[in-house]
Amino acid sequence: DWTMAEFRQTKIAEIREQVGTGRVICGLSGGVDSAVAAVLIHEAIGDQLTCVFVDHGLMRAGEADQVVSLFRGHYNIPLVHVNAETLFLSGLAGVTDPEAKRKFIGKTFIEVFESEAKKIGGAEFLAQGTLYPDVIESVSFTGGPSVTIKSHHNVGGLPERMNMKLVEPLRELFKDEVRDLGRELGLPDIFVGRHPFPGPGLAIRIPGEVTKERCDILRKADAIYLEEIRNAGLYDAIWQAFAVLLPVRSVGVMGDGRTYDSVLALRAVTSTDGMTAQAFEFPGGFLPRVATRVINEVKGVNRVTYDYTSKPPGTIEWE
Ligand code: XMP
Numbered sequence: 001d002w003t004m005a006e007f008r009q010t011k012i013a014e015i016r017e018q019v020g021t022g023r024v025i026c027g028l029s030g031g032v033d034s035a036v037a038a039v040l041i042h043e044a045i046g047d048q049l050t051c052v053f054v055d056h057g058l059m060r061a062g063e064a065d066q067v068v069s070l071f072r073g074h075y076n077i078p079l080v081h082v083n084a085e086t087l088f089l090s091g092l093a094g095v096t097d098p099e100a101k102r103k104f105i106g107k108t109f110i111e112v113f114e115s116e117a118k119k120i121g122g123a124e125f126l127a128q129g130t131l132y133p134d135v136i137e138s139v140s141f142t143g144g145p146s147v148t149i150k151s152h153h154n155v156g157g158l159p160e161r162m163n164m165k166l167v168e169p170l171r172e173l174f175k176d177e178v179r180d181l182g183r184e185l186g187l188p189d190i191f192v193g194r195h196p197f198p199g200p201g202l203a204i205r206i207p208g209e210v211t212k213e214r215c216d217i218l219r220k221a222d223a224i225y226l227e228e229i230r231n232a233g234l235y236d237a238i239w240q241a242f243a244v245l246l247p248v249r250s251v252g253v254m255g256d257g258r259t260y261d262s263v264l265a266l267r268a269v270t271s272t273d274g275m276t277a278q279a280f281e282f283p284g285g286f287l288p289r290v291a292t293r294v295i296n297e298v299k300g301v302n303r304v305t306y307d308y309t310s311k312p313p314g315t316i317e318w319e
Pocket residue numbers: 142150151152153154196197198199200240274275311314315316317318319
């Protein structure tokens with residue numbers, strides 16, 4: 001039996017032992033795991049660590065800024081913030097197939113990361129926020145024994161390609177333990193308690209073609225939905241909640257005019273590990289309130305629906 005305080009000290013000693021005077025690069029995804037790994041490693045070896053945040057422009061409203069200010073401002077950890085929105089969006093132009101989107105984003109992410117790592121130069125270690133479930137289900141936790149349902153976006157293959165050694169201090173932990181460790185390390189609750197967010201980001205929540213305009217519409221709608229969820233005190237009861245911007249337009253009426261705008265789907269699920277999930281049942285009045293706010297406040301959306309599909313047979317994300 002061990003406490004998180006002991007785990008922290010043990011890992012710090014192990015990291016120092018492994019790395020010595022070497023240099024470490026850590027890719028931040030914007031999520032909890034890579035952030036906790038980076039903060040822990042920084043505590044162990046200080047400025048021998050450099051973090052690289054490849055910002056694909058497909059994050060939610062405010063999330064990229066939150067990562068940058070947390071690392072640079074709060075922890076004073078050296079951070080390279082690569083704004084690659086244009087690169088990602090131009091490559092996604094005309095791409096509508098879900099797997100093609102995932103593959104392009106994964107490949108481009110690795111290319112950008114690799115080129116930044118070369119610029120930093122001289123690092124022989126790569127840090128990753130790999131968790132225990134990633135270790136035991138290293139193929140894909142959404143696929144069955146032989147089918148890939150979705151190609152997961154991760155940095156697998158990168159260490160060999162770059163000839164780097166791995167530093168993976170979270171390999172023995174489950175998600176809830178990573179959250180405890182994050183709190184132990186002083187990460188803000190709002191960051192540590194965040195719902196999971198997929199590597200390919202908003203691109204897989206915009207079925208059809210992904211454009212800057214559609215990302216902006218989705219970011220606004222999604223922010224309203226999450227704000228209402230937080231205000232209702234429901235955020236922590238939900239595993240994941242997000243909006244999906246559909247490639248469908250419907251006719252509506254606003255004031256005394258006709259509208260012909262996009263349809264938005266809201267999704268919220270409960271789950272313990274993401275392998276199975278159930279649609280979350282909101283209290284009465286909640287969804288109509290969100291629908292009204294989204295339609296009034298987000299130009300380009302005139303209809304809102306709720307997704308009641310369980311996993312299986314659905315998946316949590318739409319793509
Ligand atoms: P699905 O949609 O397969 O998602 O039911 C299960 C969980 O995995 C997340 N997800 C991803 N996470 N990279 C990630 O790190 C990915 O490419 C990816 N795709 C899906 C999803 O948000 C849900 O929590």
